[in-house]
Amino acid sequence: MTDALKAIQRQIQWNRLIAVVEEQAQTMIRTAFSTTVREAGDLSAGIFDLRGRMLAQAVTGTPGHVNSMMESVNHFLAKFPAETMRPGDHYITNDPWLGTGHLHDLTVVTPAFRNGRIVGLFANTAHVIDVGGLGMGPEGRSVFEEGLYIPIVKCFDQGRPNETFFDFLRAGSRTPVELEGDVYSLCACNDAGAKRLVEMMDEFAMDSLDELAAYIFESSLRATVEEIAKLPRGTYAAEIRSDGYEAPVTLKAAMTIREDRIEVDFAGTSGLSNRGINVPPAYCRAYSCFGIKCVVAPEIPNNWASLSPFHMRIPEGCILNAPRPYPVSVRHVVGQLLPDLMMGCLHQAVPERVNAEGSSALWNPPLRGGAQVSGPAAEVPDFEIITFNSGGTGARPTKDGLDATAFPSGVRTMPVEATENVAPVVFWRKELRPDSAGAGRTRGGCGQVMEIGAKNDAEFAVNAIFDRVAHPPKGRDGGRDGAPGWVGLDDPNGTPLRTKGFQIVPRGRHLVLKLPGGGGMGDPRQRDPALVRRDVADGLVSPEVARTVYGVEV
Known part of the structure; x- marks a missing residue:
């Protein structure tokens, strides 16, 4: 085979590898129990060589997971060297310093075997709803208060579940069925990746991934250095x-x-x-x-x-x-x-x-209710749920920012129907927030307004984890800042709540979230008047802002 044909074949194999890990990720989405994975795609999936180096990642996933998971595989190999692994083994941890940063992320590593010989490693990470402790919120004084701490252990040993591990897992969570189901989902998605990898290696008569890995790494490093x-x-x-x-x-x-x-x-x-x-x-x-x-x-x-x-x-x-x-x-x-x-x-x-600055951090309020909040007076069954939402992204040099879109996390906004289906909550309002986008030649993306209550207008709690309230996203090159966020109640006074920490939403009241907008780019007076009029017609910009900020009469 000529060098040119070999290079073409290597590129085809590389593309196939990306398809393999994307199927790995999609298997997790199809089988996950947690809405954070199934609906929001808060996950990562990838394939690694036997030295723990990431060869390819799934298109689906978040950079916080995949880029930190890239480091975590080496920690698994330090405890369980590749030569000790057996077919059917699955290893797991949620250690924030060996995984992806907090206890709510489970990372699973699985060896792939071909003809009885280990050829690679698959890894994935998923965000789960609950691992006990104080729940997902900022109130803990140490990691030991934040939930169940899982060191790197085998959750499956040659295909057999580690029952002691699963006993601890179920006992330590408010959502034991969902948590156990998610572990099975993570293992299943790695198995799907390993199966497709073996099929690919058989097709191309590959005895190992070493030559392909060398091609991927040399090409990627050279291209990156050229850009730098x-x-x-x-x-x-x-x-x-x-x-x-x-x-x-x-x-x-x-x-x-x-x-x-x-x-x-x-x-x-x-x-x-x-x-x-x-x-x-x-x-x-x-x-x-x-x-x-x-x-x-x-x-x-x-x-x-x-x-x-x-x-x-x-x-x-x-x-x-x-x-x-x-x-x-x-x-x-x-x-x-x-x-x-x-x-x-x-x-x-x-x-x-x-780009200009955007809303950045997700607005993903963990909601809790039932007897664990209200005691014997509870009017709804116990529930623990997280819903993922985003403000606007920053304006781009030649295009507006994206409305209510997650950047940098890249997770999807969760449909309100999916959340209402698994928890006794009602979303009374979810709409784009007028005048939240930072003005500019290209404007920022709009934030959104959300109003959430429990069924029967019952009491419930929110573990607030919000930002960009006191410090909104900044514009660039003369663009205006995006609107700051706001957290409070729907009472006549518009009572504000703290932006971080566990708080009660009293009976009869709703939680109101006003998500920040992205910063603008360039002088607003240079914006195309037709675009300003379009935004006014769509209800995204008020006639007053159009006149006073953009200089456009509507």
Whole structure:
């Protein structure tokens, strides 16, 4: 076979590998019990070589999961070396420092065998609804309060379930059926990937993945370095503010672009919190790399080699480098601001390729009700549910931001019907929020307004984990900021609630969420008047804002 034909075949095999892991992810979605996986797609799936290096990831999934999961497979191999693994084995953990950052993420690693010989590893991560403890919220003072802590263990041994593990698992959760079902789903999706991998290797008469891995890594690294070399050299600094818990949090970064790599130093970032908004370092690296890659090398597939030129220095004692056992349950509230921070640096180098700031962190309120909230007076059965929602993304240099769309997490908005079907809650309102988009030549994406109650207008609780309320998304190049978020009750006074922490929504009242809009890009007076009139006709911009901000009479 000529070199040219061999290169074509390698590319076909690489594409097939991506199809394999995408089927792996879709199997999880089809079999998952948790709505967070089934409806929102809060998951990741990938294939790794026997050294723990990620070859390919599924298109479906979140960067916080897949990029931190990329590190976690090495921790599995350190405890269970590849040569000790057997067909039918499945290994699991939710350790925030060995997995993807908090206890609500389960990571499963499974060996793939062909003709009795191990040829690769499949890994996946999924966000589950409940692992006991205080629930998903920021109130814990240590990780031990935040839920069931699973070290790296076998959940299946040569196809047989580890019954002791499953006994502990069921006993430690408010949703035992869903949690156990999700573990089976994660194992099933890895098995589906392993089956398809063997079929592919048989078709191409491949004895191992080594040659394909070498091709993937060499091609990805070369392409990424070529893209980095096109950037202007220098060091670029930026900062961003989060509402925090006890006090506002400042994230600082100094990004140095060199000929063949990009280095980021987070010196000056706020210190650790006493509450669960701290970020384990793997999660910091995951979202920082994603933010850089979106701008620098968005077309290059995500794998071990394409991420290797990005280097992070995360000082000890800062909120982005939480040590065990600091609380980390809602690490996404701070961690999902990191792509905007990276873009703040890159805007100084390649402004034409960078968006304005967006709402960033998901607004995914964990809701709880029944006797565990109201005691004997409960009017609804016990429930624990999380619903995923998003504000607007930042304006793009040539296009508006996206309305009510998750960036950087990439998860889907959960249909209200799916949530109402599994919990006694009612969504009274879910609509785009007028005048929430930051004005600009290209405007930000709109946030949304949500109103949620329990059935029978019963009392229930919300574990608030919201941000961008005191510090809304910033515009760029003269664009206006997006509207800040707001959390409160539907009473006549519009009583505000705290943006973080466990709180009761009293009987007869509803929870109201006003999600932030994305920042604008450029001078609003330069916006096409026809687009302003369209936004007014669609109810996204008021006639007053059109007149006073955009200078357009409607």
